[in-house]
Amino acid sequence: MSKTQDYIGSELELFSHAKNWKQYWVSKVRPLIKGPVLEVGAGIGSNTKLLHSQDILWHQLEPDTNFYRQLKNDSKQLNNCKTFHGVLKNHSKTNYQTIIYIDVLEHIEHDGEELNLAADKLKTGGKVVVLSPAHQSLMSNFDRNIGHFRRYNKKMLQNICPSNMFVERQYYLDSVGLLASFAARFVKSGNPTLKQILLWDQFMVPASRLIDSLLFFLFGKTIVTVYEKK
Secondary structure (H helix, E strand, C coil), rough: CCCCCCCCCCCHHCCCCCCHHHHHHHHHHHHHCCCCCECCCCCCCCHHHHHHCCCCCCEEEEEHHHHHHHHHHHHHHCCCCCCCCCHHCCCCCCCCCEEEEEEEEEHHCCCCHHHHHHCCEEEEEEEEEEEEEEEECCCHHHHHCCCCCCCCCCCHHHHHCCEEEEEEEEEEEEECHHHHHHHCCCCCHHHHCHHHHHHHHHHHEEEEEEHHHHHHCCCCCCCEEEEEEC
C-alpha cells in the first residue's frame, strides 16, 4: 500500500444519513475506547465527531488527499485532535491505548499485516477495535464498487490476530439488517439509494436493537472484534 492514495468514498456521504445505525454501534464501541487513540482511515470525520472525547488525545490517520485536507481543517474545532496524512506503515507515532478501524479493515488488502503494524504501535494492554461488514456470503456489487476486499466472520478475524495479541471479544450487530444485505446481493448496480438507506435505518435498525440482545449478538450484518495486546 502506498503512503497516500485517493479513495472514491461515495458511500460515506450516503451512510451519514443513517442516524439510528450510528447511534447504535457507537453505544457499543465508545465504552471500549481509551486514549491516546489512533483512528485509521478517518474518512470525512463523521465517526470522529461521534466517538471523540475532548479530554483524550485523538489522532486521525487518512490516506486520501482530499479527505485529509477536510479533516485537518475540521479537527481545529476539536480539542486534543490531530490529523496525519498517510497509512499506518508510514505513521511514526506509537504508544496508543486504542487503535480503531471503523468500516476500514475490509478496504485493506493485506489485513493481517495491517493488524501486526497496529499491535506494534500499542501499549501493553492496549486494544484494536474493528467494526466491519460481516459474512463473505453476503459480498455484493456494492461491496466491490466501494473497494471491499472481503466481508468477515469471527474465524476470519481470529485468524489474522497478531501473535502478541488475543481476541478479547467478538459480536455481531444488526440481525434484522441481514435481510437488507442478502437482498443487496441481487441488485445489479449494488448501490443502495438514499430511500433504501433510510428505510433500513428507520425500521430495521431499531428492530435490531431489540432483537440482537435476545439473540446474544450471535447474528448480524456487522461484526465487532476487539484485540488486546498481551
